[in-house]
Amino acid sequence: MKTLADLQKIREQVQKQMKVREGKQRGKIVVAMGTCGIASGARETMSAILDELEKQGVSDVTVTQTGCKGICDKEPVVDVAMPGQPTVTYGLVTPERARAIVNGHVIGGEIQSDWVIAQQD
């Protein structure tokens, strides 16, 4: 059974990771969470991103959310900003695509051009 006391161990584990990378975050993933995004599956997309990052042992990428960006027909929409690369907006990001974006772009450094709807330097 999981209890709040488990968090002490997790805390030590995360502190060690943070020490190794000196608290620096390498990249950022932003999931749009407007009504349009949520109705299109943004929650499942977000869950897939979190799950894949953990599976691959990536701990220096921030995952956050934003509201509706006005491109409701392309939801779920996800932005990926990695250092030295333009910020890429992906559209129609299913959980499967989300996992491919984590592996290909966030980890592999290769923009997944098939699903890009915008790029910003």
Added chain:
Amino acid sequence: MREISLHILDIVQNSIAAGARRVEIKSTADTECDRLTVTVKDDGSGMPYDMIARITDPFVTTRTTRKVGLGLPMLKAAAEMCGGELRIESVEGKGTEVTAEFGLSHIDRMPYGDIVGTIVTIVAANPDRDFRYEHTVDGRTFVLDTADIRKELGDVPINALPVLSWLRGYLEEGIARVGAIS
């Protein structure tokens, strides 16, 4: 929306947009009264009185990216479809409380859905705000409060992946203990 849990995620987005620091979500299923009641209460900016009256109109929204706001109108429809109702109380500068009631066993009631996914998503994306989730089924209650978690974590962010993974398990177990809402 296919699930009440997705509506909850959506209504919490309104709280976040209103600058809430703390959001309290409460779901109560009562078999005897045949009622499912969901409340989302925040300490955000609240709304002026004339806005409350118009807020379930799809053509009223504060956003600027598009001219329709479907979140509350859809939740109202989902509640009324199964013998329930939507109530909104708000005080400008103090916060807003949205209450949706549903007929628990009504054939047209939307499934409650993946509440664990909803809570984990909210916490993951908003590490600097506090959330409380209270889940009651026929008098048995499970409570999660991120303020308690934060106390244990100290300087470690609540959205660190190992913490979120623990949170998912903690919610799943806690809800299974008091009973899931179908």
